[in-house]
Structures are given as structure tokens and as C-alpha cells.
Amino acid sequence: MSEITYLFNIIILALWLMLPAYIANPTAVVFGGGTPIDFGKNWRDGRRILGDGKTFRGLIGGTACGIIIGLLQRQISQVGDILITPSLIAIVTLSFGALFGDIVKSFFKRRLGFARGAKLPLIDQLDFVIGAWVLTYAFDPQWFTQSFEPLIIITVLILTPVLHRVTNIIGYYIKLKKEPW
Template identity: 60%
Template sequence: MLPAYIPNSSAAVFGGGRPLDGGKTLKDGRRILGDGKTYRGLIAGTLCGMLLGLLQMYYLSRQDTMFGVTLPSFGELPGALVVIFTLAFGALIGDLSMSFVKRRLGLKRGAPLPVVDQLDFVLGAWVLTYLVSPGWFTASFSFYVALAVIIVTPLLHVSTNIVGYLIGVKKEPW
């Protein structure tokens, strides 16, 4: 999951510039996504997620256990690159999808939507990865692994958002 965990924070740090929706609104008068979703953020977030995945692959090539636990692999190249990309890009697509939903609900940029805010990127990463690499996905995400991700992710998400707020990268601590 590491390639899926880093893209959103990387997009916040390195983003900015032209919004993905070009400033356009739908018939409801609300922005499609908003100013916080930019081309630069999408590209930077995806690249940072992929970089972390490549570093993870490098580490796994040196040793396959950590603290006595066998670490999962992304598989062999070039398939591993596809998996890393779908985890990173899918995380951002999940976040973008929920931004679209939040705009339709009339929520402003940065408004909290508990649980959804903490897991939208996981769902996006999982859906895209499953669609592109179903064999790898089902071999890597057993019921218990998926359950652990669903439990641990909100805790990590809240913690990293508070840090982002404290260092001035995020405007809200959620």
C-alpha cells in the first residue's frame, strides 16, 4: 500500500497551478473538482508514489523480510511497474472521485467527510489495481490484509493530516 499512501500528501506539497477542471462548473453551479485538484498535483503525486514503490522494490531485492515478517512483492518487471503505477494513480483517482461527490453535496474545499476522506484513496487504488492486475491484487490482499489496511489507514491519514496542518501544507487538520 505504500505507493498509494504517499500520492495525496505529495500532491498537496508539489501541487498548485492549473486545476484539472479548468475552473468549470456543472449545471448545479458548483465546480467540477475545485482549485485543489491540479495537473501538477496529479503528476507529482503519481510520480512520488511510484518512486516510493520503486524504493520498496529495491529494498525487497535486498531482503524479503522485516522484523521476521515476509514482505509482499509487486512481482516481476514490467508487471511490477504497472502495479506500482495503478496503486499510486488509483489513490489519486479515488481522491478526485470523492472531491467530485463532495462538490455535488455542496461541501466546500477542505470540508470534512468522515470515513470517506480517510478511505477514498484506498478504494481508488484497489479498484484500479484490481481492474488492471486482478491476479496480483487477489494474491496480495487477503481478507485479513484488507481489513488491516481499512483499520490502520484512517489512523495514518488523520496523523499525517495533522502534521501537514502543523507544517503549513494543509489548511485544515483533517
Template identity: 55%
Template sequence: MIITAVWLMLPAYLPNSMAAVFGGGRPIDGGITMSDGRRMLGDGKTYRGLIAGTACGMLVGLLQMYYLSRSNSIFGVELPSFGDGAGALIVIFTLAFGSLMGDMSMSFVKRRIGYKRGAPLPGVDQLDFVMGAWLLTFLASPAWFLSNFTFSIVLTVLIVTPLLHFVTNVIGYFIGVKNEPW
């Protein structure tokens, strides 16, 4: 179950960390301050990060598709596909891009309620990108989403993701691509 859940989520798991690694440059909000006196998103959400994160998520999804063309299992677990042709590309794109949109949406909300850049919001910080990926993928390909994200897979993702999020953030902090370890 864990292998299947992580396999399905890889295109969504990778973009946020890759956006941090390859990000920087012009912020998406253009420096705009809202009527509450706070930045719309902040300097941490950049066009370069959005593009690089999405591209890396799509690349891992394409590598997964290539792997599936050679083998349909790993460690004895049969792996689900992302679909065929353009449908698979749409699913991979929506998982990758949706994860960044979920993270960005929660950054907007956190700014509105007074959280500064990097301030932790336990539970939300670990799952906002999952919700964004799931929402966009469901909207773009509901049949694929519902056939793959069963109750047990959803539950597994909701349990495993915070653990993976913690580990990758600590690594990012120690290698210097994150300002805080959460």
C-alpha cells in the first residue's frame, strides 16, 4: 500500500522541494502588498520555482511512465499507470502543478492570518500541496483519480506524507536550501 501511494504521489512530492532548490528570482506576486499591509505571497514563491518545480514533477512522472513500459511492478507490488498518451500527461502535470498551487494557496492564507514567511502551521504545511494536487487532478481527470486514489491509498498518503515532509525539510535545511527545518 505504501509503495503504491508513494508511486502515485511522486509527481506531487517532488515539485515543492525542487522549487526551493531551483527557485529564486522574480516573485510571483510581483512584490504586491495587500490591503492588510502584508505581501500577497512573499519572496519564497517565484516564477522560476514554479516552472522548475512543475518541470521536475513532470520529469519524474515521465520517468515513471518509462519504468512502467519496462516493468509493471517494484518489490513485487504492481504499480498503477497514469493513463495513456495525453491523458497521462495531464494527470502528471496536474499532480505536479497542483502541488505547487496548493502550497501557494496556503501561503496566501497564512499571510492573511498574520503568519510570516516560513512560520510553521502544523498539519497544514504538510498536506496543503497534497490537497492542491488532488483537487486539480480530480478536476482534470476524475475517473482516473477515483480509480487510483481509493480510501486506503488516501489514508496512506495522509499518514506517510507528514513523515516524508518532515524528513525532506530537515534535509533541505541542512543542505542550505531552506531557512527553517519545517
């Protein structure tokens, strides 16, 4: 196998493994709106706990879309037997964990005085990855460690900021996001 073929296979596997998280994160924006998760409440520092951008509809809609994609992955991988089959626990934790990571980041951005939509380079692009990984490792460590070997982790950390930027630009131009970042 040539080095290019090997690299291509690693990229495909990294994208495949992260697909529930990669789908949950942007579809939360599509389904968002409505009641904020923090119910409009402020933290003891006087700032909003999370802000209006984190809503129950986004959390539920994004998580559901990630889970649906994960269930489709299970069907595809069992037929093709080529790619890693995600466990049911991993499907849920990758999907919900992606949004949980984004929520945690928003909490800390509010504490640091960042306004909604303000840039926080790399953190904005990787928060959902870290959330997905932490939850998946916590609830399904065996599947996580078998699936996310070091080269896959490095590939995800390199690819995700690029993919995140592209999807945010698309979301901005189709008027789903107020900022292209």
C-alpha cells in the first residue's frame, strides 16, 4: 500500500469515526432557537450562564441527527465490513458529547467575558471534539481506545478546524449563522 493510499485511508477512517459528532454539531444550529438551556438566567458573576445560542431544540435536534447518522453507520459497516462499527454507546456519546463540549466552552467563554459569537481560535473548532471524546471514553473506553489510535486522533485534530471553518462559512452564507467562524 502506498503512503498516499495509507494516508487517505486514515483520513476516511477519522471522518467515519467522528461522523456522529460532525453531524450533531452543525445540525444543532439548524434546529436551534426557542428556549435557551440556561432559561435566560445569569451566573453569580452577573453574566449569562450560557447565552441564547444554546437551546433545548438545538441540543435535542443535533443529538438526534448524530444518533441517526450513527445508526446508519452501523448498518453500512455491518454490510461492508470494511469500516469500524460504532457501538450504540459511542453513537450516543459522540453525538451528545459534541454538543456538551460546545456548551461547556460557552460557559467558560461567558465567564471570561466573551460575547456570543466572539472568536476563540482553536477552542471554537475543537470544543465539540473534546466533548465527544471525553464522554465516549468515560462511557465506552474499550471502543474508544480500540478506534481512536494516536494517528486517528492527530488526523481529527488537524482536519476538524478546516472542516469547522468550511461548514461555518456555508452556514453563514445560507443565513443559519451570524458569523462565518
